[in-house]
Amino acid sequence: MAGKLVRKKGKKAGSAPGTLVFSGASPDAEAHWQLLQYNLDSIEQLNLSSLQQLPPAKPDSVRWLNLCGLPGIAPIEQLGQVFSLHPLVLEDMLNTDHRPKVEAHPDYLFVVFKMLRFHPDSREIRAEQISLVLMEQTVISLQETPGNDFDGVVQRLLAGRRLRGFGADYLAYALLDAVVDHYFILLEQCGDHIEQLENELMTAPTTAVLAKIHHFKREMLLLRKVVWPLRELLSSLLRDENPLIKPETRIFLRDVYDHCVHIIDTMETLRDVLSGLLDLYLTSVSNRTNEVMKVLTMMASIFIPLTFIAGIYGMNFEVMPELGWQYGYALILGLMACIGGGLLWYFRRRGWW
Amino acid sequence: MAGKLVRKKGKKAGSAPGTLVFSGASPDAEAHWQLLQYNLDSIEQLNLSSLQQLPPAKPDSVRWLNLCGLPGIAPIEQLGQVFSLHPLVLEDMLNTDHRPKVEAHPDYLFVVFKMLRFHPDSREIRAEQISLVLMEQTVISLQETPGNDFDGVVQRLLAGRRLRGFGADYLAYALLDAVVDHYFILLEQCGDHIEQLENELMTAPTTAVLAKIHHFKREMLLLRKVVWPLRELLSSLLRDENPLIKPETRIFLRDVYDHCVHIIDTMETLRDVLSGLLDLYLTSVSNRTNEVMKVLTMMASIFIPLTFIAGIYGMNFEVMPELGWQYGYALILGLMACIGGGLLWYFRRRGWW
Amino acid sequence: MAGKLVRKKGKKAGSAPGTLVFSGASPDAEAHWQLLQYNLDSIEQLNLSSLQQLPPAKPDSVRWLNLCGLPGIAPIEQLGQVFSLHPLVLEDMLNTDHRPKVEAHPDYLFVVFKMLRFHPDSREIRAEQISLVLMEQTVISLQETPGNDFDGVVQRLLAGRRLRGFGADYLAYALLDAVVDHYFILLEQCGDHIEQLENELMTAPTTAVLAKIHHFKREMLLLRKVVWPLRELLSSLLRDENPLIKPETRIFLRDVYDHCVHIIDTMETLRDVLSGLLDLYLTSVSNRTNEVMKVLTMMASIFIPLTFIAGIYGMNFEVMPELGWQYGYALILGLMACIGGGLLWYFRRRGWW
Amino acid sequence: MAGKLVRKKGKKAGSAPGTLVFSGASPDAEAHWQLLQYNLDSIEQLNLSSLQQLPPAKPDSVRWLNLCGLPGIAPIEQLGQVFSLHPLVLEDMLNTDHRPKVEAHPDYLFVVFKMLRFHPDSREIRAEQISLVLMEQTVISLQETPGNDFDGVVQRLLAGRRLRGFGADYLAYALLDAVVDHYFILLEQCGDHIEQLENELMTAPTTAVLAKIHHFKREMLLLRKVVWPLRELLSSLLRDENPLIKPETRIFLRDVYDHCVHIIDTMETLRDVLSGLLDLYLTSVSNRTNEVMKVLTMMASIFIPLTFIAGIYGMNFEVMPELGWQYGYALILGLMACIGGGLLWYFRRRGWW
Amino acid sequence: MAGKLVRKKGKKAGSAPGTLVFSGASPDAEAHWQLLQYNLDSIEQLNLSSLQQLPPAKPDSVRWLNLCGLPGIAPIEQLGQVFSLHPLVLEDMLNTDHRPKVEAHPDYLFVVFKMLRFHPDSREIRAEQISLVLMEQTVISLQETPGNDFDGVVQRLLAGRRLRGFGADYLAYALLDAVVDHYFILLEQCGDHIEQLENELMTAPTTAVLAKIHHFKREMLLLRKVVWPLRELLSSLLRDENPLIKPETRIFLRDVYDHCVHIIDTMETLRDVLSGLLDLYLTSVSNRTNEVMKVLTMMASIFIPLTFIAGIYGMNFEVMPELGWQYGYALILGLMACIGGGLLWYFRRRGWW
Numbered sequence A, B, C, D, E: 001m002a003g004k005l006v007r008k009k010g011k012k013a014g015s016a017p018g019t020l021v022f023s024g025a026s027p028d029a030e031a032h033w034q035l036l037q038y039n040l041d042s043i044e045q046l047n048l049s050s051l052q053q054l055p056p057a058k059p060d061s062v063r064w065l066n067l068c069g070l071p072g073i074a075p076i077e078q079l080g081q082v083f084s085l086h087p088l089v090l091e092d093m094l095n096t097d098h099r100p101k102v103e104a105h106p107d108y109l110f111v112v113f114k115m116l117r118f119h120p121d122s123r124e125i126r127a128e129q130i131s132l133v134l135m136e137q138t139v140i141s142l143q144e145t146p147g148n149d150f151d152g153v154v155q156r157l158l159a160g161r162r163l164r165g166f167g168a169d170y171l172a173y174a175l176l177d178a179v180v181d182h183y184f185i186l187l188e189q190c191g192d193h194i195e196q197l198e199n200e201l202m203t204a205p206t207t208a209v210l211a212k213i214h215h216f217k218r219e220m221l222l223l224r225k226v227v228w229p230l231r232e233l234l235s236s237l238l239r240d241e242n243p244l245i246k247p248e249t250r251i252f253l254r255d256v257y258d259h260c261v262h263i264i265d266t267m268e269t270l271r272d273v274l275s276g277l278l279d280l281y282l283t284s285v286s287n288r289t290n291e292v293m294k295v296l297t298m299m300a301s302i303f304i305p306l307t308f309i310a311g312i313y314g315m316n317f318e319v320m321p322e323l324g325w326q327y328g329y330a331l332i333l334g335l336m337a338c339i340g341g342g343l344l345w346y347f348r349r350r351g352w353w
Ligand SMILES: [Mg+2]
Pocket: A001, A002, A003, A124, A218, A219
């Protein structure tokens, strides 16, 4: 098994709430903040190594502060000071094993969700945590690992004015949408993998296939743990009348919600199919045992009586009249052929071969 | 397995929401719009190759614009412009793998549902997506594949005045009703197929039957994914007090809702029966293994001891008094018959044959 | 399997809603309406062959119009005209495969439910549909098949004044109560049948018993499809404040509701017991295979080594010193007895016999 | 199986509602009413053979009328007349197979619940129905069978003033509490029985243990049918703002409710453990079959080839050079030892012994 | 099985509610109360052997009264008198098998929950009950067993001013948080144990592993019984607008609630994995039986026919021409080699080895 069933937390139990502990891969490296500031007329892109370089917000502009790869505790603490974020929010940003959720604070919405990727070599689904803070004019996005998951959105912002005409809430929607769109690709890959497992099972039901099915069933458990809370998250974004989200953006959130429900439907179907494969495996093992038994039973049932007859005439009694008959040997061979043929015919009639 | 578990989407993840992508079979062909405009007194039928040919709406008339077979992106974009539809609605019309749903927009209701057909040769259930837009006086219906699913409704409109006396909402109901009525036929076909599988299982429980049961269980999963959301859709049409649907039409929608609940009941029963068949198969394999074992055990238990006795008197010891007896051979044969008969009687008493 | 899994509907899909189609056994026979008109002081009974003979309603009287055996379309159409019933109500009356439900119309309540009977010969549960219309002073009841299910209620009306002192709503309650009371009898019969199956399984677990359990499990599915919606029906009668049902009658409806919940409890228990029987069957087959294997293994393990020893001394080597010993034969027989006895003792100690 | 799956009801289906029918054991015996009338200062105890002897109620006193063992119809009818109880309440009092419930009437609360006892000899759980009527100053309790389940409460009333300081509602609570307290004892006994079954299964997995597990699983079904409705009952007593129950008594009812939820938790755990035992049994049968097969396969695989070799040198061909060799016999015996030892070593390496 | 399925209660059923009965380990020992009284500026720590030594409360200070190890009835009765607690609260404090719950009383909140620890030697999860009373300025915590579970919180109070700046409600939150943080450690240990079981199953699927899986599945049942009610408890603390809990503390309670939901997610995943292991075990037993059968069938199918042939030429008929042939023996040996090789090839082609 490649991954741990339960992720180790660095945090010592009993420490104060809001104590920042980093559970990611590369602690306390330098942070590379990407800043995009735009409105309908203009857009500018900046790379900052510290939030002290953050330029002041312009009126009528949207600011998007993006970070690829969590750098450790210090930059997150700085982020908290600059934007007055609650200590528990900072704690959740650094705890990369958090359940997807949305949390309304007086001045901002805090959203946690997961990017999911299928690794075809290890046949594993790996999750990358993404934290989002949505304010009046600002969106902050933190990605657990390096590599920008939102390249498509950056390109669309730079390429044309369409996306730039909407506010910060629409940008937040666009980031959620990009992640959910990726789930469809993931499900296709999972579906392909399951079909491949099914084919292997049909042609050669080895124990290796069983182990693969068992392993992938567990990967699907991870998928569930990520997608069901996301649905809850989106539904609460739609339901709660938070003023940070404008009515015209709600229509788009409803669209992502639709996609999420569709993904859940497909995911549960895949799970049912996987369970069906395990049942099929068990049944096919029973079937093959049955086949093996039939071969044994036919061989034994035919030859054991014949061997018994041969044994009789191998006995050394002095008085055994048949032994002296001219055609004794031929008669016995004929009798044996009759018995063997009769048993063969009997098994044929019972449908054993 | 005939169909893919998860349908490939053409759309590149990360593209802008509302970007139209066509996932159907024949992209950018010419559209053949069918227009029916009617009131109690008159009805006229028109075929349009472009919506630019669309005549203006008459007061006190209902307009039904029907399209059989999605023609690609351009005609749908035109439709969106002519009727001022939201870009996300257009996107959903072209995405033919959408979950059934109803969506209330300020001026119209957008409904997505599925026509289902059972293909007896491949024993598959295939879905065709249908999109419906209901406006004050207009109904737009888009069918995924060629061939008009609503021929019956067209005939009733042309044949008599009854249906023409109601408004656009009743027409929308009539289209939903036509599709749900077809589900009953589908369930009958599924039921017949399952009974046939049951008969095959009873007469000859081969692995081919097992594969068929397994395959059809998966087809039923598709059915569920279509019918449960339809129930939700109809229930929300009934519950929400949308002014586009008149109270007298609600009684008819309640009737389709009843049918849908009945269909779900029957479908779940069929699923239970199918699951029961799999259990029955497994039990019957165990049973047959047990039968095979009994044959083997009886043959071996009877003849192995007898062969042992024959083996004893086949030994070549110089001093073996029995070998010289006059009736030694006859006595041993008699002993063997007693042992064999005794074992046969014992197995009979245990109910093995 | 005696019955079809899914009932064929006569209706062509796509026909107009409210089109009357008869799915019963004897279409368009003559209708025999039974009319009972009563109040505290008097009661009169009439048989009508047509509703044109229906006498006018008397003030302060309750009218009960009862029909045993659906006669086909024409009399139901006449009923609709006389009492101004909605076409969809008439359609449901004739569709004898309807799900139990209650439907509130402005002037009447329309109720559909099922009489259930256990047929001991075919071990099947058969349903008869009953439709009820409750108006201010009138109750109409339609029974699918001939034979009056409400004989008891008729007798009580004729016999004494008690039941005649209540209104039409109490009469409707009495009809529902008569049907639900019959469910208790049905459950007793089902329980007896299941206990009998259990006894058969305990004494002789043949495949015939398995088929019977499997078959009855399916009959129980039918039971569920009828009883759960009935509970919903009764609960909605209790909850909705329909003026047609007086408060003092509600106490009685709560009593039927109690009975219905009790019936569901018992039914689910029976289903659990049936499922347990299937598990028990599978386990007992495994057990018996294990027993069979033990017999085979003991016979083979004891006699195969002995036969081998006999085989050794049946070899024809010229130099085999043991063959010439005086007590060689006796020694070998003793050795064989020791080996056989040792193996027997070993199997005994392992608890195999 | 000791008890009937479904209890026979004496009542003829179709009889009038409120018709009193007695389903208990000893119909129409004489009733022995126990009357306790008390307030903080005094308490008096009376035995009445008829309710005509009932003394008038004293102001500021609580009256408790208790009956152990249902005497039949007549005394219950008398009770109904004296206290103006609804006929359906009387019917439910006599129907001793009723589901636990609470029913609010204008002047009183009617409560039905069950005393449960574990009979260690037959390993059965038996239920005794208890009906309770709570009025302003009066509590009536009817117990199905002789023997007072409320001896403890009587003792506490007679012993000290504590319980006498509360009203009739507290007395009703005390009776419910006494029954629920007894459920804890029952669960301990069930738990002990299940642990004993588990031990038997571990040491000797015979079919008798299987039958016991199967039987006790059914007893637990009865337990569920009694305890889940009791929880509903208590929750509705807590929720509904019935003036008969004072706020200070509600705190105590919440305590019984807590106990009931705890009992349900434990009960469901016991059910899970029982189901686990059945799975364990099935697995252990498979395991033992596997063990048996290994013994057979090793015996047969070792001795069948050896017997074949012996058979070769038992053939009577005239030209068989080995037979004349000086050490032929010894060589063949050595070869046999090698083959046998090699197979033994092979099976050892595969972990078969 | 190490622990009892159902804990014995000391209390005699039927005793008065609020009767204090001690179900813990060391009844009526001396109590060692720990008192911490603090505000932002100062903190003092006191050890009391009796509550008579309790100093009066200071204004603007928080008092925390902690007890490690339940001492028996008398000190709890004293606690009840000093703080005017309801008798039922005292009863629940002493009943150490209580379900986690929160109970609002007019002047205080009463909370019951469990500390859980994994004991690696016996592979058991053991629970310690903790009772909490939250008043305006006071927190009382009772721990079932000696050893302070809240050492971390004590240290944080003594070490710095942060925690001392909040009120009694925040202290109560910090205690809940300390326990929930410990659950994460427990889940890691459970996860490690399950992975170890999985590895054992993969390398050597013995019955000992089966027993371990079965045993740990039961331990997980205990976990569920503790964690699901805790979620309910926290959710009701969040939902109910109790004035004892200030709005700024609610944000922190939401954080513990998040953790609890995360723990439930992980716990249910672990349960699914454990169930999967049992299925895997059953399948692997079937697989191994199949392997064993193949070995037996191949050995028997190859050697039984050969032995039969040898048996034929071991017969003593006087007229058996083959016996006199020069190359008879060689021919027969060649025939046997052909038959054996052919069967071997056949089994190879069927994939048996
Ligand atoms: Mg993994």
